[in-house]
Amino acid sequence: MNKKLPKESYTEMNELVLPNDTNTFGNLMGGRLLYWMDICSAMAAQKHSNSPVVTVSVDNVSFKRSIKLGEVVTIQAKVTRAFNSSMEVRMEIFAQNLPKGTRVKTNEAYYTFVAIDEQTKPRKVAELLPETEEEIRLFDEALQRRELRLILGGKMKIKDATSLKQLINSAASY
Numbered sequence: 001m002n003k004k005l006p007k008e009s010y011t012e013m014n015e016l017v018l019p020n021d022t023n024t025f026g027n028l029m030g031g032r033l034l035y036w037m038d039i040c041s042a043m044a045a046q047k048h049s050n051s052p053v054v055t056v057s058v059d060n061v062s063f064k065r066s067i068k069l070g071e072v073v074t075i076q077a078k079v080t081r082a083f084n085s086s087m088e089v090r091m092e093i094f095a096q097n098l099p100k101g102t103r104v105k106t107n108e109a110y111y112t113f114v115a116i117d118e119q120t121k122p123r124k125v126a127e128l129l130p131e132t133e134e135e136i137r138l139f140d141e142a143l144q145r146r147e148l149r150l151i152l153g154g155k156m157k158i159k160d161a162t163s164l165k166q167l168i169n170s171a172a173s174y
Helices: 030-049 133-153 164-173
Strands: 011-016 053-058 074-082 088-098 102-115
Touching: 011 030, 030 053, 030 102, 030 164, 053 074, 074 133, 102 133, 102 164, 133 164
Parallel strands: none
Antiparallel strands: 011 074, 053 102, 074 088, 088 102
């Protein structure tokens, strides 16, 4: 199977926050942002896998700053690691006030997708080859995030999470 670079999955999506997207305080509703994030990250996963994908997990999403009515939301996504049939996608979200010329990072999140075939069964995906220092760091850390997801989802026992245990042991030695 072919190997792919993270930049090949890069996807950027822009949305203008309109009145229908906001709550009574004029802020973008969190559910609408999660919806847009799911679309953008799914496109990145599909670029990597060249197949349809389904969302299997959404990591913790913290809202660092509210996004206001009239701002432009930019979502940047790319695959950080590919496993057998699953892919981790990292997103960074920015709010831009065009009249003021400001741009602020508001969120960061990881979604996980599984590539599926015509019978909706998981299918193998290409290996990911990180190039930059940041891509290599995200790739290496992805195994720990995956083990944590599997533990929280009841699909892995803590004793089997070798990469996560190494992280905890190294942190405990400080």
